[in-house]
Amino acid sequence: MKEVNESVLQEAANKLMFSLKDDEVQRLLIEFKHIIKQMELIGEIENVDKVEPMTFPFDVTNSFLREDKTSEPLKREDALKNAKDVVDGQIRLPKVVG
Amino acid sequence: MNYLSLSLVELHNLIVSGKVTPEQLVKDSLELARKDNNNAFEYICEKEAIEEVKNLDPKLKDSIFYGIPIVIKDNFSTKDIPTTGSSNILKGYIPLFSSEVALRLKKAGAILIGKTTLDELAMGGSGTTGHLGTTFNPWDPTHQHLIGGSSCGSAAAISGGIVPFAVGSDTGDSVRKPANNAGLVGFKPTWGRISRYGLFPFATSLDHVAYFNRTVEDAALTLNVLAGRDEKDASSSLVPVVDFVKNINDSIKGKKIAVIKEIVDSINNKTIIDAFNKSINMLRDNGAIVDEVSVDIKLLKAIYPTYIIISCAEATSNNANLDGIKFGNRIEGDSFEQVMINTRNNGFSELIKRRFVIGSFSLLSENANELFIRAQKCRRLIVDAFNKVFENYDAIYCPASPSAAPLMDSVSDTLSNEYLIADNYLAYGNMGGFPSITLPIGFENGLPFGANLTAKPFDESNLLKIANSLEKATGLSSLVAGKEK
Numbered sequence: 001m002k003e004v005n006e007s008v009l010q011e012a013a014n015k016l017m018f019s020l021k022d023d024e025v026q027r028l029l030i031e032f033k034h035i036i037k038q039m040e041l042i043g044e045i046e047n048v049d050k051v052e053p054m055t056f057p058f059d060v061t062n063s064f065l066r067e068d069k070t071s072e073p074l075k076r077e078d079a080l081k082n083a084k085d086v087v088d089g090q091i092r093l094p095k096v097v098g
Numbered sequence: 099m100n101y102l103s104l105s106l107v108e109l110h111n112l113i114v115s116g117k118v119t120p121e122q123l124v125k126d127s128l129e130l131a132r133k134d135n136n137n138a139f140e141y142i143c144e145k146e147a148i149e150e151v152k153n154l155d156p157k158l159k160d161s162i163f164y165g166i167p168i169v170i171k172d173n174f175s176t177k178d179i180p181t182t183g184s185s186n187i188l189k190g191y192i193p194l195f196s197s198e199v200a201l202r203l204k205k206a207g208a209i210l211i212g213k214t215t216l217d218e219l220a221m222g223g224s225g226t227t228g229h230l231g232t233t234f235n236p237w238d239p240t241h242q243h244l245i246g247g248s249s250c251g252s253a254a255a256i257s258g259g260i261v262p263f264a265v266g267s268d269t270g271d272s273v274r275k276p277a278n279n280a281g282l283v284g285f286k287p288t289w290g291r292i293s294r295y296g297l298f299p300f301a302t303s304l305d306h307v308a309y310f311n312r313t314v315e316d317a318a319l320t321l322n323v324l325a326g327r328d329e330k331d332a333s334s335s336l337v338p339v340v341d342f343v344k345n346i347n348d349s350i351k352g353k354k355i356a357v358i359k360e361i362v363d364s365i366n367n368k369t370i371i372d373a374f375n376k377s378i379n380m381l382r383d384n385g386a387i388v389d390e391v392s393v394d395i396k397l398l399k400a401i402y403p404t405y406i407i408i409s410c411a412e413a414t415s416n417n418a419n420l421d422g423i424k425f426g427n428r429i430e431g432d433s434f435e436q437v438m439i440n441t442r443n444n445g446f447s448e449l450i451k452r453r454f455v456i457g458s459f460s461l462l463s464e465n466a467n468e469l470f471i472r473a474q475k476c477r478r479l480i481v482d483a484f485n486k487v488f489e490n491y492d493a494i495y496c497p498a499s500p501s502a503a504p505l506m507d508s509v510s511d512t513l514s515n516e517y518l519i520a521d522n523y524l525a526y527g528n529m530g531g532f533p534s535i536t537l538p539i540g541f542e543n544g545l546p547f548g549a550n551l552t553a554k555p556f557d558e559s560n561l562l563k564i565a566n567s568l569e570k571a572t573g574l575s576s577l578v579a580g581k582e583k
Contacts, residue, residue, distance in 0.1 A: 002459075012455045016442070017442050018446060032459075038512070039407070041396065045396050048479060057528075060335070078194050082425035084422070094432055096434070
């Protein structure tokens with residue numbers, strides 16, 4: 001497992017499109033210490049790595065497909081209602097190429 | 099008389115007999131919401147509720163929700179009504195559609211009077227991390243004890259006597275824990291039983307629609323309204339819906355109930371244990387067979403870390419769309435990347451950022467086997483262990499929490515059994531999708547506390563029957579803060 005340190009956490013934050021202040025990183029390092037210790041408890045469980053990962057509470061099998069009907073769930077003007085900067089039916093962002 | 103302190107059944111009878119009108123109820127409820135000093139509300143539907151009640155269809159008069167003022171947690175989309183998830187990143191966001199839960203309640207005649215506060219984006223259990231600050235527990239006018247979360251505002255609104263019903267969501271214990279702290283019935287039906295369409299996703303494999311009532315019978319009546327397949331939510335179940343109220347008063351003679359020894363042993367509070375033991379005797383007096391059953395303590399201690407890793411990882415992915423560009427509180431920058439960074443820096447609290455980093459770190463290819471994948475494997479072992487108990491028992495019964503509402507500044511040893519098991523074990527209900535209900539069983543220093551009953555998937559009828567029998571025996575129903583019982 002990757003070592004948990006300040007630069008690894010900052011890097012993770014940057015990938016998530018936000019930044020962490022120094023004191024936030026310090027608090028996160030403490031939290032990670034707790035989590036890693038708690039995860040060690042899981043590592044001690046016999047057979048934990050011998051079972052399949054569970055991704056949902058229980059298996060659900062459906063034997064049908066929904067009708068393939070077209071519909072218009074959202075009109076363009078509605079879809080843009082919550083965007084802050086709209087021009088000519090499109091969301092405006094800072095220029096990428098000058 | 100404050101009619102709003104009554105149960106749904108009692109209020110319905112008064113409405114039907116003409117002793118109180120929906121207009122009066124809505125007016126009174128709005129007034130109480132305005133006066134609320136527990137920070138329960140993100141938004142009060144002043145105009146919308148008045149308009150709604152004016153146009154109430156009299157044909158709905160037989161519905162239990164006809165003319166009933168309700169609140170909904172602010173992570174459920176409500177068309178044309180601001181919905182923030184108690185996060186600055188969604189300040190000003192107005193949904194274009196309503197959640198299925200909001201629609202079904204509206205169709206049943208309920209009147210939405212407000213959207214309630216939550217721990218930011220439902221990621222927290224204290225009721226202190228929403229963007230409007232701490233939500234307080236109506237049972238404690240000194241504001242020193244937590245109400246718990248994340249469905250804090252909904253719990254405060256019903257336990258404070260503002261509404262007789264409140265919608266929440268439950269990913270780890272976000273309805274069932276505040277129910278413990280606020281003297282309420284908190285019910286999380288089976289995963290898939292109620293449509294999640296329009297509920298802001300936190301951790302998709304664990305998220306459940308859940309809600310607060312004042313009585314178990316009300317919880318059953320509510321499920322009759324909310325349960326059932328919804329084409330808009332692919333994870334909503336096709337399992338047939340029955341009438342959950344029909345047999346609720348049947349005897350529980352012969353029902354087998356398991357008390358998990360290791361969970362009870364992890365609780366140090368004598369008042370809780372004494373009340374719990376007393377309640378076991380009540381179940382036995384009512385004909386149930388109650389046995390002490392063991393579950394591997396290593397698995398019980400693993401519930402919390404398993405929950406944290408899975409929920410943070412899923413949350414990281416689910417909330418990647420919160421960038422301020424299509425919706426939300428956009429903060430300008432020199433490039434589109436900088437717009438996203440500024441928006442997310444400004445919009446998320448430190449707690450949320452920490453959770454996302456934990457989730458992202460767990461998902462890194464170098465770490466996944468030891469963190470995310472291992473947590474998913476451990477989830478299977480945990481769920482298998484409880485399913486094994488359900489092979490021989492109708493329900494599992496344990497105290498819902500190690501204490502009544504804890505003090506705001508209480509600190510826990512995060513490796514202790516009390517923290518890892520007693521305070522956090524309820525998440526097993528989310529991991530297995532089990533229906534799970536918390537109801538009051540006692541008081542300590544004027545603060546209520548509860549116990550929890552959980553059953554196998556889709557066995558809500560049995561679960562509600564047992565809970566109803568217990569509630570009748572304790573006599574602790576329709577609790578409202580500040581009112582003697």
